[in-house]
Amino acid sequence: MPGDVSALQLLLSGDPALLAIVRLSLIVSLSAVVFGGLIGVPFGAAVALTRFPGREAVIVILNALMGLPPVVVGLAVYLLLSRSGPLGSWGLLFTPQAMIVAQTVLIAPIIAALARQTVEDLWSEYRDELAAMDVGPLGRIATLIWDGRFSLVTALLAGFGRAAAEVGAVLIVGGNIDGFTRTMTTAIALETSKGDLPLAIGLGLVLIAIVVVVNAAAWGLRRAGERLAG
Amino acid sequence: MRAPVTDLPIVLEDVSFSAGGVTILDRISLVLVAGSPTVLIGPNGAGKTTLLRLVMGLIAPTRGRVTWGGREQASPTHRAIVFQRPAMLRRSAAGNIRYALAAAGVPRARRAAHALALGALVGLTGLERRPARKLSGGEQQRLALARALAKEPQLLLLDEPTASLDPAATKAIEDVIRKVAASGIKVVMSTHDLGEAKRLAGEIVLVHRGRVIESGAAETFFAAPKTIEARRFIAGELLV
Numbered sequence: 001m002p003g004d005v006s007a008l009q010l011l012l013s014g015d016p017a018l019l020a021i022v023r024l025s026l027i028v029s030l031s032a033v034v035f036g037g038l039i040g041v042p043f044g045a046a047v048a049l050t051r052f053p054g055r056e057a058v059i060v061i062l063n064a065l066m067g068l069p070p071v072v073v074g075l076a077v078y079l080l081l082s083r084s085g086p087l088g089s090w091g092l093l094f095t096p097q098a099m100i101v102a103q104t105v106l107i108a109p110i111i112a113a114l115a116r117q118t119v120e121d122l123w124s125e126y127r128d129e130l131a132a133m134d135v136g137p138l139g140r141i142a143t144l145i146w147d148g149r150f151s152l153v154t155a156l157l158a159g160f161g162r163a164a165a166e167v168g169a170v171l172i173v174g175g176n177i178d179g180f181t182r183t184m185t186t187a188i189a190l191e192t193s194k195g196d197l198p199l200a201i202g203l204g205l206v207l208i209a210i211v212v213v214v215n216a217a218a219w220g221l222r223r224a225g226e227r228l229a230g
Numbered sequence: 231m232r233a234p235v236t237d238l239p240i241v242l243e244d245v246s247f248s249a250g251g252v253t254i255l256d257r258i259s260l261v262l263v264a265g266s267p268t269v270l271i272g273p274n275g276a277g278k279t280t281l282l283r284l285v286m287g288l289i290a291p292t293r294g295r296v297t298w299g300g301r302e303q304a305s306p307t308h309r310a311i312v313f314q315r316p317a318m319l320r321r322s323a324a325g326n327i328r329y330a331l332a333a334a335g336v337p338r339a340r341r342a343a344h345a346l347a348l349g350a351l352v353g354l355t356g357l358e359r360r361p362a363r364k365l366s367g368g369e370q371q372r373l374a375l376a377r378a379l380a381k382e383p384q385l386l387l388l389d390e391p392t393a394s395l396d397p398a399a400t401k402a403i404e405d406v407i408r409k410v411a412a413s414g415i416k417v418v419m420s421t422h423d424l425g426e427a428k429r430l431a432g433e434i435v436l437v438h439r440g441r442v443i444e445s446g447a448a449e450t451f452f453a454a455p456k457t458i459e460a461r462r463f464i465a466g467e468l469l470v
Contacts, residue, residue, distance in 0.1 A: 129317045131288055133333040133381075134306050143329075147320040229320050229361055 010202040017179075018199065022206055025183040028096055028170065029163040032103030033111075036159050040108045041152060044115030045141050048123055062116065065109030070102075074172030077102040081173065094175040099183070102169040107159035114155035118148045150222045150229075157218050164211055237298040237308045237384055238416060239263045240285055245294035247280055254280045256440040257294070262385075266432020267407065267417040269448070271424065273469045277440040278420035279314070282387045285418060286311045310383040314390045316374035323365060323373050324349060324358035330380035348376040352406050368399025375406055379415075386410060388419035392426060404430060424464065428452060436460050438469050 010018055047058055079085050081093040081101070092098045122144050130140050145152065167185035174181035176190060184203045191200040240262040247255040255277045262268055262285065270278045283289050284296055287306050298304035319326050327345040336344060349358050352372040357365065362373055371391055378386060388407065392400040407430060411417045421427055427434060431448035436459065444451065444460045455461045463469055 125317045126319070128288065128313055129319075132286060132306065132311045132313075133330055133377075135333050139333070143319070227361075229322070229325075 010198060011206065015202075018202060018206070020179065021182050021184055021187050021203065022210075024096060024181070025164065025185070025207075026210070028099045028103060028183060029160060031100045032107055032163045033156055033160045035100065035104040036107040036111045036163075037156050039104070040111030040155070040159070041115045041145060042141070043108075044112040044117075044155075045119045045145055047112070048116045048119035049137070049141060049144070059113075059116065062109055062113045066113050068106060068109060069168070070106055070166040071168035071172065073106045074102055074169035077105060077169065077173045093173060094177060094181060096174070096181055098173040099170040099181060102173045103163040103166065106166060106169055107162050110162055111155045111159045114158060115148075115152055118151040118155065119144045122148045150225050153218050153222055157215055160214060161211060164207065237304055239299070240385070241297045242284070242291075243294050243297075245284065245291040245296060247277075247284060247289065248292045254440050255284070255291075258440075258442050259294075260435065260442060260445065262416065262418055264384075264414075264416050267411050267419060267430050268433040268435060269427045269431035270418070270420040270435045270437055271422060271427050271463070272420075272437035272443075273422060273463075276437040276469075278422075278437050279389050280440075281437060282311065282389050282418065282420060285309075285385075286387050307381070308384040309387065310378035310381045310385070311387040312371070312374045312378050312389065312391055314393055316370060316377075318362035318365070318370055318373070321362060322359050323354055323362050323369075326362045326373055327376050327380055330377040334381045336380070344380070348379055349373075351379065351409070352376045353402055366399070368395045368402060371395065371399070371403055372406060375403070375410075379410065383415060385416045385418065388417065390420055390422070392421070392423065400426070424466075436463060438463075 176186040184207045242260045245258045324345045328341045331341045434451040435445040436443045444457045
């Protein structure tokens with residue numbers, strides 16, 4: 001298949017355009033995972049450990065937000081960052097930062113919902129022990145996050161998978177500007193529509209490889225950690 | 231100089247506990263004083279675990295009151311409990327003890343040496359680096375004991391500490407309990423194993439259907455039980 005050969009050639013030759021797209025995609029998605037984790041993990045843990053009126057509704061909404069359509073998130077962030085929007089003065093629209101914001105909004109609920117479940121399961125196991133040891137609220141949250149770290153990695157991976165694969169949100173707020181806001185997914189969509197299949201296939205292969213490598217690394221880390229910590 | 235704060239005696243006055251419309255403990259009055267171990271005996275579902283949780287202060291009575299050294303509100307600083315199925319934190323055996331030491335306010339610099347000493351006390355020397363969740367049932371119970379002792383408690387509560395353990399593991403736990411009791415820590419434990427009660431108890435409290443049926447010195451209880459339930463329980467009959 002000539003398309004496959006060309007894609008392979010592009011990959012092996014280290015095509016600068018392809019590498020730039022890969023680099024930006026990784027920066028955007030990994031940044032979104034970091035911010036989504038910083039927001040989602042503590043929020044999920046707090047929901048797991050506290051009781052307040054409307055908690056059940058919060059859990060239902062959180063779970064529902066896991067299926068948030070990327071184009072809707074893109075539209076919301078677009079309206080927020082557009083010149084006439086409340087944050088228009090920041091001048092972030094059509095920048096990588098806007099793409100990070102959109103992906104963070106997209107994956108923070110996923111990480112929060114999975115973190116809540118992880119922490120809540122662990123809490124039902126640890127509750128009595130931590131109460132008997134007289135561990136305070138912050139100590140409890142820290143303990144549960146630390147002891148649930150291997151499961152929480154799975155939550156972060158789910159977030160990364162979602163961020164790396166989505167196209168709608170980054171397309172709307174990033175604009176798919178060549179050399180500036182073009183990511184693997186937006187480039188694949190564009191090159192396919194243009195009929196430039198070798199680049200599209202090359203990017204697709206790189207995207208799949210990255211997801212596999214990141215998941216394999218996280219899996220290995222988790223297994224090693226479990227072997228050492230139990 | 232102020233006298234050290236003590237949680238003893240622990241006094242339960244007309245205490246009841248209900249959950250979900252079910253009365254689990256029914257008007258219990260009991261005084262726990264310093265001295266030899268007090269063993270709560272009774273069949274499964276009698277209310278022994280709930281009684282221990284009340285004494286620990288993990289739950290509040292729905293009726294009556296509990297006082298620790300005359301105080302109604304006493305943080306569990308001087309009390310520790312080992313549950314029937316203790317949860318092992320996801321870290322090494324020594325890491326579990328160090329966590330308990332940190333929770334008890336022991337300075338970081340002293341934790342490692344202290345953890346080793348506690349591990350040795352409960353017979354876990356050589357297993358300090360093993361993940362706690364990979365220890366055997368008996369080893370986990372001993373680790374839970376070490377964790378509880380990290381608090382240097384005045385009162386140690388043990389909920390069926392040898393349930394489902396083999397004789398060797400049971401003996402190891404009982405040896406630790408004897409050592410702990412000999413060091414001046416008041417031990418209150420539950421069991422439905424009469425042999426264990428005879429081996430360890432200074433005082434017996436027979437609990438059945440949420441009520442204290444009979445209590446007193448262990449020797450007297452086993453030699454001359456006063457109630458029909460106690461006689462039947464000692465004879466090995468089923469109390470239902």
